[in-house]
Amino acid sequence: MKSLKLTAVAAALVIAQQAAPALAADGPTLKTVKERGQLICGVHQGRYGFAVADSKGKWVGLDVDFCRAVAAAVLGDSEKVKYIPLGSVQRFPALQSGEVDMLSRTTTVTLTRDVALGFNFGPPTFYTGTGFMVRKDIKVTKVDQLDGASVCVFPGSTTEKNISGLFKSKGMKFTPVVIENSKELVGAYMSGRCDVLAMDQAGLPGHQRYDAKNPDDHVILDGVFSKEPLAVGVR
Incomplete structure (x- = not known):
């Protein structure tokens, strides 16, 4: 350490x-x-x-x-x-x-x-990439099973664009639930307002561990579905 x-x-x-x-x-x-x-x-x-x-x-x-x-x-x-x-x-x-x-x-x-x-x-x-977290009770184990799902996602993010392209490439549809405030977005997912929480995969384990009443009720799907090099920006 x-x-x-x-x-x-x-x-x-x-x-x-x-x-x-x-x-x-x-x-x-x-x-x-x-x-x-x-x-x-x-x-x-x-x-x-x-x-x-x-x-x-x-x-x-x-x-x-x-x-x-x-x-x-x-x-x-x-x-x-x-x-x-x-x-x-x-x-x-x-x-x-x-x-x-x-x-x-x-x-x-x-x-x-x-x-x-x-x-x-x-x-x-x-370095990270787009990832998905779902509740176990919807019985989804892979992205290909998300057709018709509602997805909580940040507006104006690369994740928002990535999931649109991913679902289109697989011939699937989804309903975006777009919320800018981080706490409200995660809260919407935890309350069941959407089926899926989509963001940089590196951020999902923390929300699963600290924001879920029972972390074991949620699962992060296997796979990283984009390449996201994160960096510091200045004018």
Whole structure:
């Protein structure tokens, strides 16, 4: 466990070294961060292992660690970070408008986001892909059995596009239940409003373990149905 933590710290420092120059490429952003004495970092509203506020209100997780590492590189203090939880639709306007200086929010690097939106992404911080969690009582064991299912998914996410393509390729139909707020999306699935919870597979085990009344009542289907290189983004 200790070696794993050291590896994570080393990785965060490498990302910080590459993200800090990206901030410098936009002089006003770096100047603003230094004058303010604080890095404003956009993070997920609640993704176990990546960004979540603990019982004391302190943000923890892999994405949070990258924010801290960049603050240490730019300001000399890893604690000089303000975390702004953002929904899947909110995140890009927040970065474009300057509401946040940096986006460290389980964001997949795509050509559109890199070029059309004018963002600069660092190297991938994590690799994942689209995954599905279902309740055992619907007796589904593989994706091919999801024809006609209702699927809870974040709007404006690569997952939303991925499942549309996946179901179409298999000649299946589904009903999307689109909710931007993370807690509300997971709550909708747990309450039975939808049959399936779809998101980056890396996020599913945390919701199964911590948000389900009985984790054993749910199963994460085998397979990863896309390739999602996640990275830190800056203007």
